[in-house]
Amino acid sequence: MSWIDDRAADLDADEFGFDVVPETDQSFENALAKARDGVRLTVDDGIELITTGTDVEGLDPRRKELVLEAADRRRAEVVGEEVTFIANVNNNLTTACNTGCLFCNFKDTAHQFETEYQQEHAGFTKTPAEARSVVADAVERGVYEVTSVSGLHPAFGLNEEHRELLDPDDPEMNYKPPEAYDTDPTTYREQIAAMAETGAHVHSMTPEEVDHAQRGADWGYADVYRELADVGLKTVPGTAAEILVDEVRDIICPGKITTQEWVDSMEAAAEVGLPMTSTMMYGHVENEAHRVEHLKVLRDLQDRTGNITEFVPLSFIHQDTPLYEHGVVEGGASKAEDELLIAVARLFLDNVEHIQSSWVKYGDEFGLKLLNCGADDFMGTILSEEITKRAGGQYGEFRSFRDYVEMLSAIGRPPVERTTDYGERRRIDTDAEVFGPQLGPQADGTPLLD
Ligand SMILES: C[S@@+](CC[C@H](N)C(=O)[O-])C[C@H]1O[C@@H](n2cnc3c(N)ncnc32)[C@H](O)[C@@H]1O
Numbered sequence: 326m327s328w329i330d331d332r333a334a335d336l337d338a339d340e341f342g343f344d345v346v347p348e349t350d351q352s353f354e355n356a357l358a359k360a361r362d363g364v365r366l367t368v369d370d371g372i373e374l375i376t377t378g379t380d381v382e383g384l385d386p387r388r389k390e391l392v393l394e395a396a397d398r399r400r401a402e403v404v405g406e407e408v409t410f411i412a413n414v415n416n417n418l419t420t421a422c423n424t425g426c427l428f429c430n431f432k433d434t435a436h437q438f439e440t441e442y443q444q445e446h447a448g449f450t451k452t453p454a455e456a457r458s459v460v461a462d463a464v465e466r467g468v469y470e471v472t473s474v475s476g477l478h479p480a481f482g483l484n485e486e487h488r489e490l491l492d493p494d495d496p497e498m499n500y501k502p503p504e505a506y507d508t509d510p511t512t513y514r515e516q517i518a519a520m521a522e523t524g525a526h527v528h529s530m531t532p533e534e535v536d537h538a539q540r541g542a543d544w545g546y547a548d549v550y551r552e553l554a555d556v557g558l559k560t561v562p563g564t565a566a567e568i569l570v571d572e573v574r575d576i577i578c579p580g581k582i583t584t585q586e587w588v589d590s591m592e593a594a595a596e597v598g599l600p601m602t603s604t605m606m607y608g609h610v611e612n613e614a615h616r617v618e619h620l621k622v623l624r625d626l627q628d629r630t631g632n633i634t635e636f637v638p639l640s641f642i643h644q645d646t647p648l649y650e651h652g653v654v655e656g657g658a659s660k661a662e663d664e665l666l667i668a669v670a671r672l673f674l675d676n677v678e679h680i681q682s683s684w685v686k687y688g689d690e691f692g693l694k695l696l697n698c699g700a701d702d703f704m705g706t707i708l709s710e711e712i713t714k715r716a717g718g719q720y721g722e723f724r725s726f727r728d729y730v731e732m733l734s735a736i737g738r739p740p741v742e743r744t745t746d747y748g749e750r751r752r753i754d755t756d757a758e759v760f761g762p763q764l765g766p767q768a769d770g771t772p773l774l775d
């Protein structure tokens with residue numbers, strides 16, 4: 326057993342003793358009335374809505390429908406009926422990571438990547454040339470965004486100067502020189518530059534990655550983002566958020582940055598002028614109060630920066646993860662919890678315009694249902710998926726523009742192609758012979774996939 330398994334095996338969900346719990350002085354009816362009237366919600370209001378009332382055990386199906394209805398109406402007022410999606414490719418650079426998050430099965434402990442490790446393993450590291458080639462192929466097919474999120478490979482540095490100052494003998498620095506590995510991941514600078522050369526919009530460097538890119542150095546998050554923006558980084562994915570309450574992070578990802586550091590890194594992205602998304606990974610050990618506290622952290626951040634383009638709820642995929650395998654959790658969120666999370670996010674985040682329904686996490690059928698609970702974006706084509714798949718997710722790895730047009734037409738919503746920051750939108754003619762993409766440098770309208 327690895328140390329990650331040992332850690333999960335030691336956890337007992339009955340003994341967490343959280344300080345943040347779903348108890349309020351508010352009533353469900355009051356909270357619902359405020360939501361319907363468009364009054365800014367308090368955390369207590371949010372808790373009443375997401376629990377369908379703390380005065381009842383479990384979820385009340387009738388009250389749930391009222392919350393979903395209010396959120397659907399708000400969605401229609403804020404963004405209308407159109408549903409957006411993007412032509413993008415996922416291009417994860419490496420699975421090597423020693424952070425040990427207990428919900429993650431994407432990573433492979435980095436020692437397996439060392440030259441002297443002789444056994445087979447399922448991990449990978451791409452060179453900048455390989456990373457460029459994956460993106461270039463996708464761009465040729467019409468894709469115009471690359472989402473790149475990766476493990477924190479110990480040989481990664483921001484640039485060569487960073488790698489020189491990192492001390493391999495100091496365990497705090499989590500650094501091993503590239504010579505120790507089969508494949509050198511090189512530097513964030515080189516990898517971002519290689520992907521940007523293709524003309525694709527580079528959406529990369531999560532708060533956790535940017536922290537890795539400045540470990541042991543005295544420059545801050547803004548300097549890292551500035552240097553990478555210079556070589557082509559355009560926007561930042563807001564993963565590594567998980568639950569932005571430290572008592573939950575201490576259990577599921579004790580090796581990760583804190584809530585405050587996550588917020589700091591997002592503020593740094595804003596300072597440098599890089600728009601960012603925001604996420605929440607829910608449905609594991611946290612309770613409903615943690616979910617709403619998380620939304621409050623995001624809403625406050627957005628009040629200060631106005632830099633968040635969308636909120637992306639990520640329902641925990643439990644099957645092949647340490648948390649599930651060691652019985653810490655019995656599964657992920659229920660469908661009713663997914664619906665309420667999307668709906669309450671729409672009502673609570675009154676300053677974030679777009680909410681994504683992720684077909685990777687929810688599947689097509691239920692993903693479409695969530696577009697009637699407050700969501701207005703249906704993710705992207707992605708072409709490849711490793712994080713969810715390795716955790717046991719079953720919903721495949723890509724969707725074509727034809728798939729999107731057919732699915733959205735079936736629920737009577739107009740399909741709209743968008744760019745990463747929603748700066749450009751194109752309503753798709755559902756009677757056309759081909760549907761696109763058309764917004765990218767080489768997107769000439771021919772289908773992305775056969
Ligand atoms: C796998 S990490 C890669 C990037 C970087 N290492 C980081 O942590 O930000 C990206 C995100 O995937 C999500 N993720 C990982 N495992 C998941 C799972 N089993 N179910 C749902 N989301 C998951 C988490 O929200 C995590 O922050």
Ligand SMILES: Nc1c(NC[C@H](O)[C@H](O)[C@H](O)CO)[nH]c(=O)[nH]c1=O
Pocket residue numbers: 411413415470472528602637639681683685686704705706707710744745746
């Ligand atoms: N929600 C998930 C995404 N979302 C990424 C989006 O497709 C896109 O990059 C973003 O909206 C910025 O334009 N990607 C995944 O791989 N898995 C998800 O669950």
Ligand SMILES: N[C@@H](Cc1ccc(O)cc1)C(=O)O
Pocket residue numbers: 472474561562563564602603604637639712713
């Ligand atoms: N959804 C994130 C990126 C992401 C990537 C991989 C995931 O598994 C989840 C989310 C964003 O749009 O910014």
Ligand code: SF4
Pocket residue numbers: 422423424425426429430431432475476477533578
């Ligand atoms: S979530 Fe990110 S940091 Fe955590 S183990 Fe997975 S790849 Fe590493």
